Each structure stands twice: as C-alpha cells, then as structure tokens.
Amino acid sequence: MSGLAIEVSVAPVYRDDESSDGESRYVFSYTVSVHNKSPHSVQLMARYWKITQGGGECQEVRGKGVVGQQPLIGPGQSFRYTSRAVLQTPVGVMEGAYTLLDTSTQRVFEVVITPFRLAVPLQLH
Secondary structure (H helix, E strand, O other), X not given: OOHHHEEEEEEEEEOHHHOEOOOOEEEEEEEEEEEEOOOOOEEEEEEEEEEEEOOXXXXXXXXXXXXXXXXXXXXXXXXXXXXXXXEOOOEEEEEEEEEEEEOOOOEEEEEEEEEEEEEOOOOOO
C-alpha cells in the first residue's frame, strides 16, 4: 500500500490563554485528521515529530500511537485528535511522520507529515 492512500491534514491554533510572552512560553494546539483512502484497514502504530523553534533549536518526539491510542482506521474512515506543543519562540515549524500497519498484509509503512507553521497571530495595538 502506498502512503499516498493516507491523507494527513493539520490545523494549528495559538493558545493565547495558556501562553506568556514574559516567560517565553507559546502554546499551540493542533488538530490532526488522518483519512484512510485505501481499500484496507490501517493501524497508526507510532509517531515522529520534529519541532523547530524560531531560533533554529530542534526537538524530536517519538512514541507509540497518538494521544495514548493506536487507532484502527477502516477504509474510507478518518481519525482525528488534538494535541499541543509548547515553544519558547512565537514562531516555529513542526513536521514528522506516522508509522502505519496495513492490517491485510501486515506491511508497515510511513506517511510523511509535511511541515506546518506554528505562529502567534499578528497583534495590532
């Protein structure tokens, strides 16, 4: 199965209520939708994220599943979850990959998550 049969979209949101400019703490939530366009069920086994701060510092996060789950996603179905990232700069970039299992063939494959921007919205005074 090609990773092209799995579509991943991400919608980041700045959390002003949890952030603090004075403490260099910028909190973002992001909602990820994983849509299975293949004719087979897939299971999301693991995640990898690379988070790059505005100053160029990188942090890598690896783990089983997402939000404590290893969801099984049937043909034509989607799985959606929300998580968060805390940056020390008002701008950053996240990118990564999911490791999935095609349950019909037991073949493991990766789906790349294209980079997306985390940025504090412009504030006018």
